[in-house]
Amino acid sequence: MMGPAHSLSGAAAWLGVGAVAAGMHHPMPWPTLVVGALICAGAALAPDLDHKPATISRAFGPLSRGLCEIVEKLSLGVYNATRAKGDPHRNGGHRTLTHTLVWAVGCGAGASAIATYGGRWGVLAVLFVHLVLAVDGLLWKEVKGGHHVLVWLLGATGAWLLAGVLDDPGMGKTWLFTQPEQHYLWIGVPVALGALVHCLGDAMTVSGCPILWPIPIGRKRWYPMGTPHFMRFKAGSWVEIKVLMPLFMGIGGVSGGVALGLLGG
Numbered sequence: 429m430m431g432p433a434h435s436l437s438g439a440a441a442w443l444g445v446g447a448v449a450a451g452m453h454h455p456m457p458w459p460t461l462v463v464g465a466l467i468c469a470g471a472a473l474a475p476d477l478d479h480k481p482a483t484i485s486r487a488f489g490p491l492s493r494g495l496c497e498i499v500e501k502l503s504l505g506v507y508n509a510t511r512a513k514g515d516p517h518r519n520g521g522h523r524t525l526t527h528t529l530v531w532a533v534g535c536g537a538g539a540s541a542i543a544t545y546g547g548r549w550g551v552l553a554v555l556f557v558h559l560v561l562a563v564d565g566l567l568w569k570e571v572k573g574g575h576h577v578l579v580w581l582l583g584a585t586g587a588w589l590l591a592g593v594l595d596d597p598g599m600g601k602t603w604l605f606t607q608p609e610q611h612y613l614w615i616g617v618p619v620a621l622g623a624l625v626h627c628l629g630d631a632m633t634v635s636g637c638p639i640l641w642p643i644p645i646g647r648k649r650w651y652p653m654g655t656p657h658f659m660r661f662k663a664g665s666w667v668e669i670k671v672l673m674p675l676f677m678g679i680g681g682v683s684g685g686v687a688l689g690l691l692g693g
């Protein structure tokens with residue numbers, strides 16, 4: 429899938445978690461719901477850091493372009509080092525290491541550690557990166573022209589304001605993990621969920637996605653998981669824009685309403 433569909437699916441997934449959490453008597457304070465949805469929308473772009481033309485590889489100028497090159501080489505290296513007999517030869521690292529459950533959980537754990545142990549600046553850093561990505565993903569058409577500096581300013585301002593709101597007592601830093609040393613630990617959950625939702629999105633496209641690496645499936649360790657072949661579509665096709673994106677918005681809207689106690693349960 430392309431950036432906007434990935435971001436929307438990420439936001440919808442977090443709002444869905446919010447609805448489930450409300451049903452399980454762990455309702456999210458509204459800042460947790462909103463900030464989590466934005467983090468998840470941004471994190472849902474992150475796996476494509478192995479792909480130069482992707483939104484994320486351009487989001488932070490030369491910094492993300494350089495990081496993209498490193499991640500792509502690293503991914504290809506890990507692919508070659510762990511490839512089984514049935515895995516085909518590859519020239520590039522796109523859709524390998526960063527498109528696995530292991531990577532998603534690793535990113536989530538990393539973000540939780542930064543937010544929990546890094547103090548206010550740690551939280552701000554995680555928020556800033558993901559807000560910039562969320563703006564790039566959700567407002568893709570508007571940003572495409574390349575006003576990166578404006579997006580960075582928006583990300584920085586948003587991160588500053590939202591970090592302030594989250595930090596107020598009862599406004600979200602203690603959701604799910606209530607001990608004082610566990611503040612902001614939940615921030616890794618939308619980060620991991622976003623990466624996983626990205627993989628599921630890619631699994632619906634023609635190429636599939638090696639989510640379960642390194643678990644061997646048949647003669648492959650990088651088995652491209654996916655929906656049945658007749659259901660798959662090309663990234664950026666009409667299915668994605670006319671069917672999936674409105675669907676994600678609908679699911680997100682209803683879930684958000686449930687999560688805040690405005691609808692039903």
Ligand SMILES: [Zn+2]
Pocket residue numbers: 475476523527626630
């Ligand atoms: Zn991808």
